[in-house]
Amino acid sequence: MDKAIVIEDLSKIYKNNRGIQRLNLEIERGEIFGFLGPNGAGKTTTMKIMVGLMKADKGDVKINGYSISNEYENAMKDIGCIVENVTPFSYLSAYENMQLCGRFHNEVNGTRIDECLEITGLIKYKNEKIKNYSLGMKQRLGIAMAILSNPKIIILDEPFNGLDVEGMVEMRELIINLSKKNKTTFFISSHLIHDIELTCDKVGILYGGKLISVEKTSNILKNYSSLENYYLSEVDLNANY
Numbered sequence: 001m002d003k004a005i006v007i008e009d010l011s012k013i014y015k016n017n018r019g020i021q022r023l024n025l026e027i028e029r030g031e032i033f034g035f036l037g038p039n040g041a042g043k044t045t046t047m048k049i050m051v052g053l054m055k056a057d058k059g060d061v062k063i064n065g066y067s068i069s070n071e072y073e074n075a076m077k078d079i080g081c082i083v084e085n086v087t088p089f090s091y092l093s094a095y096e097n098m099q100l101c102g103r104f105h106n107e108v109n110g111t112r113i114d115e116c117l118e119i120t121g122l123i124k125y126k127n128e129k130i131k132n133y134s135l136g137m138k139q140r141l142g143i144a145m146a147i148l149s150n151p152k153i154i155i156l157d158e159p160f161n162g163l164d165v166e167g168m169v170e171m172r173e174l175i176i177n178l179s180k181k182n183k184t185t186f187f188i189s190s191h192l193i194h195d196i197e198l199t200c201d202k203v204g205i206l207y208g209g210k211l212i213s214v215e216k217t218s219n220i221l222k223n224y225s226s227l228e229n230y231y232l233s234e235v236d237l238n239a240n241y
């Protein structure tokens with residue numbers, strides 16, 4: 001069972017006829033996958049379905065071989081995610097929020113919470129209330145929450161948003177290290193194409209609800225000077241159809 005995530009013929013069409021159509025995608029264990037696409041392409045819709053926040057019309061997603069439709073609990077057991085905004089309790093501290101987040105995981109204790117806050121650069125502010133946190137600090141806390149239970153698969157919607165330059169570099173290193181050391185699989189959506197180029201092994205482009213290309217970053221960079229050039233040419237090609 002070397003596939004961490006398998007998306008099979010996944011469709012979800014809203015009443016206004018927008019949504020996603022017949023997505024098929026396989027992500028290997030330890031792979032860092034970058035999910036790209038213009039505004040409204042359907043990235044959040046896909047990710048919401050992947051973590052059970054929304055039901056698909058058709059198709060399925062298998063996480064570690066478990067179907068999200070029929071074996072939801074098993075499928076979610078080894079997943080950490082941030083989809084849409086991070087919404088910690090603003091009158092609690094980072095540490096207290098992490099305690100709440102870890103309450104269903106027996107292996108999460110104070111040491112593990114401190115470790116995650118250290119990794120994400122928040123240990124100095126661990127007792128400060130979230131209402132005093134900046135956007136970037138909340139984003140870091142989201143990541144700390146996502147990695148808390150040591151999940152094998154991490155799904156992140158716009159993880160670089162709101163981070164300063166140092167934060168972005170640290171986030172990239174954190175993702176790459178976790179994938180190398182623990183074989184953690186990442187599914188990341190972002191508009192920050194430079195960060196995706198530097199972080200992801202494989203990239204998929206969603207356009208108008210369809211997956212128009214999936215390719216290894218190393219292959220892309222053999223033929224294009226940057227991921228941005230590749231992205232623009234793929235989108236251009238499909239816009240003209």
Ligand SMILES: Nc1ncnc2c1ncn2[C@@H]1O[C@H](COP(=O)(O)OP(=O)(O)OP(=O)(O)O)[C@@H](O)[C@H]1O
Pocket residue numbers: 014015016018019037038039040041042043044045046
């Ligand atoms: N609840 C909804 N009802 C109707 N249409 C919706 C709903 N949610 C999303 N859509 C539409 O479906 C399409 C895909 O939206 P989605 O949020 O998945 O895109 P996205 O790729 O995440 O965009 P962005 O990059 O702007 O976050 C958009 O055209 C959006 O307007």
